[in-house]
Amino acid sequence: xxxxxxxxxxxxxxxxxxxxxxxxxxxxxxxxxxxxxxxxxxxxxxxxxxxxxxxxxxxxxxxxxxxxxxxxxxxxxxxxxxxxxxxxxxxxxxxxxxxxxxxxxxxxxxxxxxxxxxxxxxxxxxxxxxxxxxxxxxxxxxxxxxxxxxxxxxxxxxxxxxxxxxxxxxxxxxxxxxxxxxxxxxxxxxxxxxxxxxxxxxxxxxxxxxxxxxxxxxxxxxxxxxxxxxxxxxxxxxxxxxxxxxxxxxxxxxxxxxxxxxxxxxxxxxxxxxxxxxxxxxxxxxxxxxxxxxxxxxxxxxxxxxxxxxxxxxxxxxxxxxxxxxxxxxxxxxxxxxxxxxxxxxxxxxxxxxxxxxxxxxxxxxxxxxxxxxxxxxxxxxxxxxxxxxxxx
Amino acid sequence: xxxxxxxxxxxxxxxxxxxxxxxxxxxxxxxxxxxxxxxxxxxxxxxxxxxxxxxxxxxxxxxxxxxxxxxxxxxxxxxxxxxxxxxxxxxxxxxxxxxxxxxxxxxxxxxxxxxxxxxxxxxxxxxxxxxxxxxxxxxxxxxxxxxxxxxxxxxxxxxxxxxxxxxxxxxxxxxxxxxxxxxxxxxxxxxxxxxxxxxxxxxxxxxxxxxxxxxxxxxxxxxxxxxxxxxxxxxxxxxxxxxxxxxxxxxxxxxxxxxxxxxxxxxxxxxxxxxxxxxxxxxxxxxxxxxxxxxxxxxxxxxxxxxxxxxxxxxxxxxxxxxxxxxxxxxxxxxxxxxxxxxxxxxxxxxxxxxxxxxxxxxxxxxxxxxxxxxxxxxxxxxxxxxxxxxxxxxxxxx
Numbered sequence: 094x095x096x097x098x099x100x101x102x103x104x105x106x107x108x109x110x111x112x113x114x115x116x117x118x119x120x121x122x123x124x125x126x127x128x129x130x131x132x133x134x135x136x137x138x139x140x141x142x143x144x145x146x147x148x149x150x151x152x153x154x155x156x157x158x159x160x161x162x163x164x165x166x167x168x169x170x171x172x173x174x175x176x177x178x179x180x181x182x183x184x185x186x187x188x189x190x191x192x193x194x195x196x197x198x199x200x201x202x203x204x205x206x207x208x209x210x211x212x213x214x215x216x217x218x219x220x221x222x223x224x225x226x227x228x229x230x231x232x233x234x235x236x237x238x239x240x241x242x243x244x245x246x247x248x249x250x251x252x253x254x255x256x257x258x259x260x261x262x263x264x265x266x267x268x269x270x271x272x273x274x275x276x277x278x279x280x281x282x283x284x285x286x287x288x289x290x291x292x293x294x295x296x297x298x299x300x301x302x303x304x305x306x307x308x309x310x311x312x313x314x315x316x317x318x319x320x321x322x323x324x325x326x327x328x329x330x331x332x333x334x335x336x337x338x339x340x341x342x343x344x345x346x347x348x349x350x351x352x353x354x355x356x357x358x359x360x361x362x363x364x365x366x367x368x369x370x371x372x373x374x375x376x377x378x379x380x381x382x383x384x385x386x387x388x389x390x391x392x393x394x395x396x397x398x399x400x401x402x403x404x405x406x407x408x409x410x411x412x413x414x415x416x417x418x419x420x421x422x423x424x425x426x427x428x429x430x431x432x433x434x435x436x437x438x439x440x441x442x443x444x445x446x447x448x449x450x451x452x453x454x455x456x457x458x459x460x461x462x463x464x465x466x467x468x469x470x471x472x473x474x475x476x477x478x479x480x481x482x483x484x485x486x
Numbered sequence: 487x488x489x490x491x492x493x494x495x496x497x498x499x500x501x502x503x504x505x506x507x508x509x510x511x512x513x514x515x516x517x518x519x520x521x522x523x524x525x526x527x528x529x530x531x532x533x534x535x536x537x538x539x540x541x542x543x544x545x546x547x548x549x550x551x552x553x554x555x556x557x558x559x560x561x562x563x564x565x566x567x568x569x570x571x572x573x574x575x576x577x578x579x580x581x582x583x584x585x586x587x588x589x590x591x592x593x594x595x596x597x598x599x600x601x602x603x604x605x606x607x608x609x610x611x612x613x614x615x616x617x618x619x620x621x622x623x624x625x626x627x628x629x630x631x632x633x634x635x636x637x638x639x640x641x642x643x644x645x646x647x648x649x650x651x652x653x654x655x656x657x658x659x660x661x662x663x664x665x666x667x668x669x670x671x672x673x674x675x676x677x678x679x680x681x682x683x684x685x686x687x688x689x690x691x692x693x694x695x696x697x698x699x700x701x702x703x704x705x706x707x708x709x710x711x712x713x714x715x716x717x718x719x720x721x722x723x724x725x726x727x728x729x730x731x732x733x734x735x736x737x738x739x740x741x742x743x744x745x746x747x748x749x750x751x752x753x754x755x756x757x758x759x760x761x762x763x764x765x766x767x768x769x770x771x772x773x774x775x776x777x778x779x780x781x782x783x784x785x786x787x788x789x790x791x792x793x794x795x796x797x798x799x800x801x802x803x804x805x806x807x808x809x810x811x812x813x814x815x816x817x818x819x820x821x822x823x824x825x826x827x828x829x830x831x832x833x834x835x836x837x838x839x840x841x842x843x844x845x846x847x848x849x850x851x852x853x854x855x856x857x858x859x860x861x862x863x864x865x866x867x868x869x870x871x872x873x874x875x876x877x878x879x880x881x882x883x884x885x
Contacts, residue, residue: 094495094558095488096791162487346883366879373878374805381784382777388489404777457766460773463748464764472752472761 096384102166108143109167113174119434122175126290132178132254138209146184147207150192155204164325165332165387172336175437177291179212179251181329186322187213190259190270194310194318199272202257214255216246216273216296217319224450226319231298233262233269240264240308242271242301252294253284259309260298266313271303278302289441326449327402328390331383331409334445338376338416341438345369345420348427348435365423372416379412400462403455410452413442489784491558498559502541502566509535513839515571519746521853522839523694524573526609526651532573533606542604543580550588550600557790561732568738569745576648577733579603579610583656585729586673586722590714599654599675613643613657613676613700614723621873623658624667624720628702630659630674637661637674637712639682639705645867649685649698652678657702662717673719675711676702690863692856693834727869731793731803732786734868735810740779743817747772750824750850762824775816782809801881804874811864811871821850822858829855 098106117136125133140146145167150156164185171180188206191199191213205211222228231244242262252258258273258280273280279302283295310318346369349360359365386405392398417439421428424435431437446452491499514528536542545560546552555563568574584603587595602608619626628641639659649655655676662670676683682705687695714722751763751772762768789802822829828847836845836852845852865871879885 094491094787094791096788097795098487165487346885350885360885363876363879366883366885367872367875369883369885370808370875370878373882374808377785377802377805378778378781378809381781381788384487384489384788385780385784388487401780404780407774408777408781456770456773456777459777460766460769463773463776464769467748467752467763471749472763 098162098166102163105143105145105163106166106170109145109170110173112139112143113170113176117174117176119175119437122177122290122437125177129284129286129292130254131251131290131292132212136176136178137212140178140180140184141207141209144207145180146209147188147203148184150188150203150207154192154200155207156188157207161325161328161387161390164329165383168329168332169336169339169383172333172338172441173340175289175337175340175434175441177289179214179254179291181326181333182214182250183212183255185329186215186326187255187257187259189325190215190309190318190322191272193321194270194314195272196306196309198306199309205256211257212251212255213257213259214249214251214294215261215319215322216249216252216258217261217322218246218248220245220247220295222247224454226323227268227316229261229263229268231260231262233264233271235264236302239302239304240271242273242298242303244298246294246296246298249294249296251292252296253282253292258296260296260301261315261319262298264312268315268319269312270309270315270318271307272309273301273303273307287444289437289444323449324390324398324402327406328383328386330445330448331379331386331405334409334413334442335376335380335383337438337442337445338379338413341416341420341435341442342369342372342376344433344435344438345372345423348424352425359423368419368423372419375412375415379409379416382408396462396466400459400466403450403459403462406450407452407455407459410446410455413446414452417442489787491562495558495562499562499566502563503570505539505541506567506570506572509538510570510572514573517839518573519571520839521837521850521857523837526648529573529576529651530606530609533575536567536575537604537606542575542606543584546580546584546600547588550584550596551604557732557793558787561737561786561790564733565738565741568742571742574739576610577730578612578647578652578656579608581730581733582612582726583610583654583675586656586713586726589725590673590722594710595675595713608653609648609651611646611649611652611655611678611700613646613655615645616642617644621870623723624671626658626660626671628657628659630661630672630707632661632709635709637672637707637709639674639676639702639707641702643700643702644688644698646685646698646700647696649678649700650687650695654678655683655700656713658719658723661719668720670717671719671723672716673713673722674707675713676705676707677711680705680707682706690860692859693832694837694856694860696860728803730868732789732806734803734807735782735786736814736864737779737783737786737810740782740810740813740817743814743821744772744776744779746850747817747821747824750821750848750854754824754826754848762826768820768824771816771820775813775820778809778813778816782806782813785809801877804869804877804882807868808871808874808878814864815861818854818858818861821854825851825854831855 144157147156148159151158233240233242260271260273279299281297352359382405389398389401421439540553544553544555616626630637630639657674661672682703684701686699688697752761754762756762756765828851833845833852835841
């Protein structure tokens, strides 16, 4: 048991925090959000310089070969600074897929990712899939030596700005993943803004032709890749939320200590103190679960891994809601303005809950796993078996 | 960063498991798991068994008979014992009065009292709260007047858990009216057999006798039974409270209760051939409390790790108590609700292990509803959850 970060991780944290606190001001955040692309090239170049874009990319492929807890450290800082750049999409999810399953030729892209020249986006979710990874209608059919893709993708993070899309589609043998350059004929991308200023895209694939070597990994083998990517994304979002909650709690604390009503700081009122105590409790529960989620990413047992990730995403969604809503409430009228960072954190936290499965989705996943992992012999199937075991404990 | 117990810690878990499997009497285990009423002798039987391995107070320094087991191993020990259905080791002796005697008592007190805590000869109870002094403990009024080499103590203590079984009580008493209320308090050890000590039962909402009033009417207490200095008892009391770190999280017993809840829900038919465990509305509530328990466990491990780093206890224990008590209440409430139409039954006879009859309804029913009522105490005792929030606000948030 060890809850300390390595010296390297502390260095990454310090360097990133210093850079972001100097550069990524609320004003800058607002400017980037207003610009609509969800990614400031200067910031992105700085990320490359800091080495974090190649965080999960092995050194021979141009990265720094970091691990999941390095990613946790980075995501916490990005959350703390309200960064809307698609770091998770490119550096953790996208690069993660190529590291895991990309062909040598596909992996050559990774050097560009680490250098900040190339962005990646996983185009998996669809208008009707509602976080169910297997509910994919997009089809890929063989045509000559290549494939033709037909379908629609929704809520693709950085889908409009990414240089490469990883498009999932059904083939005869199951779900497959294809590497498709962003600008491609018969592929249209519609950029959409979100409430936190980041950019997602709706993507239409109207008979997009790709060569045979566009396939990532094996044909029909994409579900495992997408699942793994989703798990990495969940752990990342959890860490990001923890960073955002830290910052929001600090903001709120500073506010209630200085804002005076009835001649005294409102932080002196017990009605607020107790709710602040609950906010802290829930933020700390969230931190605990974010550690657990990241630690479990490497567990080989899929059931155990998914249970932990769903548990974490559920709890963090719940904490994010409580901390976010309470922070706004305690800021009073100021909390519902665009002027303070408070509302921006609140919006980001709200959107995190809606990404990669919300509270209901993951509680359902977790509970389903709870049933299947329960000794089936003990499940009563008939009213004849009506009594509880005497000392089942 | 690594959230797993080490190999040697896991080996220790194996040792504990084997020990408990071999030594915990089946009848006692069935009593605990069956929610039967535990008698004085049930608790003591287990204390004596644990004492053969030095596990009554494993965290104590070796010179006092402990094993200096680190908090992680203490947690493992407590959890394995709870999961196996062992009675709890009550904190009043080993974890409350003993650390105070070790830190502030004299050699004679240490030699006399500490071994008797380990071997179960002395059952301790806690004389803190009074009818007028609950959360505002420092306002306590029980007086101790010095008369030669004795104090004459008069007053009333209340909410005294299992005082009906106790040999000794550690009391906060007022020895001075000067200065702030905190400044005139002393810490006395009182023999329950002393003339003038009267224990009166308080029947709790579950109909059971767990807590008491302890009346002190001109009780003569040798000055030799004062721990530390006169009028400095408040410092010792605070030290004692700071000593309770992670056990208020009740991790082990909540894990056991969750396991039981699932077993009850799995064995309860709920229509359409489905057990209650598979009814989404109920299933999801179990799932949520299980997730809360997972988070609590990581929090406990984090606090243990934090304590190891800095050697002085911080206020995080309040977070553990707050969350842990809410989990205990939620699980006990769900278990009661799982009984459905049988939840209302009150069958106190069925709580006796000697009773030969069979209760109406589910076998665990008689204990389950009572526990729900009883467990409202978890957010009240050991510093009410409101007091915990005050502590968090003041010491962690600086409000």
